[in-house]
Amino acid sequence: MNVELSRRGFLKAAGVGVAGTTIGAFGFAELEAAHAAAIRPFKLANTMETRNTCPYCSVACGIIMYSKGDLRKGETAEILHIEGDADHPTNRGTLCPKGAALKDFVKAETRLKYPMIRKPGSDKFERVSWDQALDRIARLMKDDRDANFIAANAAGVPVNRWTTVGFLAASATTNETAYLTYKVVRSTGIVAFDNQARV
Amino acid sequence: MTNSWTDIRNTDLVIIMGGNAAEAHPCGFKWVTEAKANRGAKLIVVDPRYTRSASVSDFYAPIRQGTDIAFLLGVINYCIQNDKVQWQYVKAFTNAAYVVKDGFAYKDGLFTGYDENKRDYDRSTWEYEIGPDGFAVVDETLQNPRCVWNLLKAHVAAYTPEMVERICGTPKDKFLKVAQMIAECSSPTKTMTSMYALGWTQHSKGSQNIRSMAMLQLILGNIGVRGGGMNALRGHSNIQGLTDVGLMSNLLPGYLNIPVERETDLATYMSSRAFKPLRPNQTSYWQNYKKFFVSFQKAMWGGAATAENDFAYNFLPKLDVPAYDVLRTFEMMHQGKVNGYFCQGFNPLLAFPNRQKITESLSKLKWLVTMDPLETETSRFWENHGEYNNVNSASIQTEVIQLPSTCFAEDDGSLTNSGRWLQWHWAGGTPPGEAKHDTWIMAQIHRRLRALYEKEGGAFPDPILNLTWNYKDPGEPSPEELAKEINGYAVETLYDPADPTKVVLEKGKQVVNFSVLRDDGTTACGCWIYSGCFNEAGNNMARRDNSDPDDTGAYLNWTFAWPLNRRILYNRASADLQGNPWDPTRKLIAWDGTKWSGYDVPDIAPNAKPDVVGPFIMNQEGVSRLFARGLMRDGPFPVHYEPFEAPIANVIAPKIRGNPVARIFQSDVPQFATSEEFPYAATSYRLTEHFHYWTKHNRVNATLQPEFFVEISEQLAAEKGIAHGSWVRVWSKRGEVKAKAVVTKRIKPLICDGKPVHVVGIPLHWGFTGQARKGWGPNSLTPFVGDANIETPEYKAFLVNIEPTTAPATV
């Protein structure tokens, strides 16, 4: 069963009495169905629920995010509430003081919204477009790589090292982001490549 | 973790040492509570502070930070002296019986082969004696004085309970109580689990802290069993994943290595990676190394990686030093040798040691790019915040480009928890403003750089121009496409080697798992250990069946665990030499006369005979290693070394400062303090209300723990005239912080080598951005020193001084 089972879909199924196998797959059988059917539908009628995991520590508690608007229909979605996922085997619905306040991270005032550049010697950031920021980065990388790339060592062995630029990767990004980051960084010859693993 | 969070329910004894799970991993700690309530399990906490974990423990023993090896070797010594050993396990599943080469010795804190100038060992004698048959010599009677068991016995003999008390400050009776409780788990039907975290890793001998416990767990027969194991409670949600995918200077995905300079071609590179079994009939699974390596190269460079060009071997960089880890990189930056730097979701200004040096280093960059959902201190390192960041913006010539990225709630993909479960998640919200996915940002950087190389040419553009990029939208590869590439696929149609007419897998199909990967370029796989995560059955990381037959805690149909959906590593070791579970009530897998099966995916070939093939299939020996051979830089056995900044001299080797092969740079040595100048032993830690420097941006968490504080004992407070809640200045040889003093009974002075040692506790959650009050992190104080094997900085043990002061001028 490799599909995402949305709680809403499950509840709808439960609501019209098509219990049987669908519910069995959750492992909680009638108990949860009855419980959920009794108290959930009102709240869920107006929100989209999405399964996610807490991005803080590596217990990786399951969470359910409730939003107004459905991303899957191409709508704008605003997260209204986040709570523990009772179906999750590790946390079984519980969250610690960090996970319980996750909505405040999503909505923090200090979330970044626009690319910014701080010029040398300046005391402020200035807003730029993504194109300006990314073209600038590509140019800075290319000029430095062309000037400092070590193609071969003294013995003539190809070593393809670029030591004058480094990259620190993030420990809260997905494996898929990590892999893409790996490809992009390694293809340039950057060797000063690291992440929080050994910090 | 060798095991999983949900497996902790199966244990009899939990030891929390080098961590504080109740505080830092609360919802995982619930499984300790379950084990206590349902099985009568006990909890031991060993820590310098009476932590939140200690408050719910059955027994608490204090210890001075940085002395865990002395304590653990003391427990091993106790087990050996009192015959508390799981003998069948030790004899069959460890290298206790292996005979070590003549010439290997240990004396006064050093092993054979030390070169003081290089601060490194010649490790050639740290090896087994090899017999005429080409295999390691073993003495199953354990009589040979040079067998590992006898060397170990002699090595740990110095760590008596009296010596442990002298070094660690743990009163002898408390140490003995802990040792006795642990020793009970040498019974085949009693199991202990070790839960540790950064309290063990962040030392100049962090790797050996962990090794010490791993050795103890092997002696007790606790590895590979339900309720046992070595359980690293990793600090971040995907630190396990980032490590697995190999985002480190010297790694390729799946724990393969970046070549070094002397490995001039693929044949040379492979010559030291043959992994020939060291005993007859052993698996030595790394013999498949080349399949994984070549499949990775095919994933990276596709058609440009051919047998003729060594599968694009030369597209990879070759290292001239062991690694360009962060300490080396910031040292180079400090010397002006680094021009540009990227920080993707990482805040080094508060995360790396010796903040003054970090600020100076960042100020020498020509450019810095940050990608983060939040305002980090690093992206504003050039901004003056009074005492909290006292810099002169005008003199800092670094161009800073700050890119807004999305957070967890706004993207799809998988994170790997510390139990190695790859759990898929889904986006539920629209990113704020113009914030973008990291995948989009990385793709855009690559596309633009590639376009410049296409147009202008330049330094060796081949690896960039030929990077596999067959995504539907080249500007933003989808998480599913990337997950499929990580899983691997057939580049050509695969035929059965035994019957070439039989098709194993059609070209373009997803491989079922890494067992079908090949070294001839016909398969591609981004990260072999993850293979199986997204095969033709679909996205296995998205599975959500939480059934758990017989309540073993395995949850085999919940998401996907690497490798091969296995939940407990080394699980073959849960059964004896006949293949029967050591503890029938805790069966994991068993041998039915022809094959292995059970509650978990067997960690052994299904038809491997239990009395022939050893359980540690990744090792050339087939057994685990009490003696690490030359695989650890600082010794085949752990040794107690003091932290670089320690309140007492090393009792067992007074002339040695710190770990003799730890990562230090000469330029930092003048900044290491002595206990005469800086008398107090400081340590750093997390609080349950905060996650690093992120949650101070959240209103709720910033309210729960609004302001920076340090913790000291009542005795130290009285000595220094510090009142509870008053301002103190804490300084080291590298910097200073101001904080409110929390005077607590939870920290008590220890007596080490006859002298009182005061501990100063410094939590790590404040900076100058976000909603919480401004403050500092411990990294303003900590030394620029790294572990000998993996360069993790020594954040957990350093020296400071403390005095009353007045409030900082607010900014």
Ligand code: SF4
């Ligand atoms: S809710 Fe707490 S325990 Fe669970 S993953 Fe998040 S930080 Fe960890």
